[in-house]
Amino acid sequence: MTIAQTSTAYAAPFGELDALTIGTVAVPGDKRYDALVSPWNVAIPVRPAAVLAAHDAQDIVEAVRFAARHGIRVTPQATGHGPMADLTTELLVTTKELDEVVVHPEGWARVGAGVKWLAVVEAAAPYGLAPLSGSITDVGIVGYTTGGGLGPMARTYGLASDKVRAIEVVTGDGELRRVTHTERPDLFFALRGGKGMLGIVTAIEFDLVEQPRFYGGSLWFDGDDAATVIERWLHWSDDLPELGTTSIALFQLPDMEGVPPMLAGRLTLSVRFVWTGSAEEGERRFAAMRAAAPVILDDVAEKPYTAIDSVHTDPLDPTPAYEAGHVLTDFPQEAVDALLALTGPGVVSPQILVEVRQLGGAFARSGEHPSAFASRAAAYSLLIVGISEIPGVEDHAAAILDALAPWVGGHRLPNFTFTPEEYVDAYDEVTLARLRRAIRTYDPDGVMTIGGVLA
Ligand SMILES: Cc1cc2nc3c(=O)[nH]c(=O)nc-3n(C[C@H](O)[C@H](O)[C@H](O)COP(=O)(O)OP(=O)(O)OC[C@H]3O[C@@H](n4cnc5c(N)ncnc54)[C@H](O)[C@@H]3O)c2cc1C
Structure with a gap:
């Protein structure tokens, strides 16, 4: 049976799912529904036909089997940092309650699918260990890692997905499986880069690195100096060894609590290192x-790894964000000029953040085991973030991408795709073929919503 995404899906008997599971099932109108579905990115309407707040892996098995029986599709959500509205309309399975965190002092960790990076950063610190977390430790480990995971030490240590030892997942066929590079290597390949395409991950195990401290943070300049500073950054970063990871970000931070007064209400440039x-x-x-x-x-400055969020200075509170981006093949002076013509001093830009991360180093090399992450050749990543209610934010982001078109190219980072079409664009033909084969094997009825995007 192939599941069609039709309105009849909404007639599914969710009371049956409630009886089969320990976790909470809610449908629109129920008291707990809004709190359970609400994503971190509050601009994305996540309004599924029902939500299951899974209590354990068995709940997820029941949810996936229920979905197959009733011809509806399923999407996982942990924190809601990366929801896509089109993919969250049927059964949403939230994993927040899967909160196991075990750090092994010999250098690896095991976590449940609801855990955010902060929990591992704090649990690993006493042993002088650190995970390959991202720009903010409030993001979910599983969503981040299954999308590759590009963090502030990426040029030294590579992607978070390259450090994965094992994944436990309920695949679309309703089976709970343990996957490693020797146990179901096709699934191990697909889950690292393929996000929630094959199933719902319930737990993940990964290596930590010995990095009790780092030297770094953010250095801020007036926006008027952006051209001078970025020109210097281009030359300086050109021969930066792999021990260094760096990015620049044009910020227009609002005047609000938590924003240092010298950064608020003006254009600034942050150099992250x-x-x-x-x-x-x-x-x-x-x-x-x-x-x-x-x-x-x-x-x-020199800091403990627990201060890693000070590098990118991302927002912690739920945010109505409009996001766009791509990867760049290069970022020469002409590209900087084109970017600043739309976002630099003297220009009215509705964006809060326009960020360019330098890639290369260990990021560019395949990990020990091949994965579905297909963007190794990218030289830079570009991310644009605006507040979704600000008029013109979307058109302006599109204008930035148009202006940088000569340097836009290659496959997108799965974690920085914001529509189903962009998501497909994250993979080359060979990877797409392997992902589609894995979907036919492990989700033959097309239960996972995001897998349907590749159909
Ligand atoms: C402020 C901010 C900073 C970020 N910084 C970085 C960064 O530095 N580097 C980077 O690479 N990315 C970054 N991201 C992107 C982020 O990694 C992705 O959006 C990621 O998918 C978020 O995972 P989540 O579980 O927190 O979000 P959710 O919205 O809960 O999940 C997003 C997607 O992850 C997948 N997923 C979640 N849980 C599961 C599961 N149990 N099983 C299978 N798939 C699952 C699904 O495809 C799901 O749709 C950032 C995002 C934000 C908003």
């Missing part, structure tokens, strides 16, 4: 950037 070698060498390396222009805030 993480050096995984000695603090002395990091400081020496970074001196050229400190001298690029007058500095308005310097938060680059």
Whole structure:
């Protein structure tokens, strides 16, 4: 049977699912529905026909089998940092209650699918260990890692998905499986890069790195100096060793609690830096950037890994975000000029953040075991974030991408895709063929909504 996405799906007997599971099942109108479905990105309407807040892996088995029986589709959600409205209309399975966290002092961790990076960062710190978390530790580990996972140490250690040892997953055929590079390698390949396409991950195990401290943070300049600083950054980062990972971000932060006054209500440029070698060498390396222009805030110093969120300074609170982006083949001076013509000083830009991360280093090399992550060749990633209610934010983001079109190319980062069409664009033909074969094997009825995008 192939599941059709039709309105009849909404007539599914969710009371039956409620009887089969320990977790809470809610449908629109129920008191707990809104709280259970609500994503971090509050601009995305997540309004499924029903939500199951899964209590354990068996609940997820029941949910996937129920969906297959009744011809509806299923989407997982942990934190709602990356929902796509089109994919969340039928049965949403939230994994927040799967909160197991075990850190092994010899260098690896096991977590449930509801766990955010912060829990592992804190549990690993006493052993001098760190996970390959992302720009903010509030993001969910499973969603991030199954999308590749590009973090602030990516040029030194590669992607989070390259560190995965094992994944436990309820595949679309309703089976709970343990997957490693030797047990079902086709699934191990597909789950690292393929996100929730094959099933709902219930737990994941991954290696940690020995990184008790780092030298880094963010260095802030006035927006008027953006052209000078970015020109310096291009030359400086060109021969940055793999011990260094860096990005730049044009910010227009609002005047609100938590935003330092010297950064609020104006255009600023942040240079982000993480050096995984000695603090002395990091400081020496970074001196050229400190001298690029007058500095308005310097938060680059030797820090414990628990301070990693200070590098990207992402927002913690639920945000109505409009996001767009792509990967770039290069970011030469002409591209900088094109970017600043739309986002630089003297221009009215509705975006809160326009960020360019330098890639390369360990990011560019395949991990020990092949995966469905197909963007290794990208030289830079571009991310644009605006507040969705601000008029013109979407058209302006499209204009930025148009202006950078000569340098846009390659496969998108799965974690920075924001529509189903963009999601397909994250994979090359060979990877797509392998993913489709895995879907035919492990989700023959097409229960996973996101897998349907590839059909
Ligand atoms: C502020 C912010 C900062 C970010 N920083 C980075 C960054 O530095 N690097 C980076 O690579 N990405 C980054 N991202 C993107 C983020 O990694 C993705 O949006 C990721 O999917 C979020 O996972 P989540 O579980 O938190 O979100 P959710 O919205 O809960 O899940 C998003 C998707 O992840 C998949 N997923 C979630 N749970 C499961 C599961 N149990 N089984 C299978 N699939 C699942 C599904 O496809 C789901 O639709 C950032 C996003 C935000 C909003």
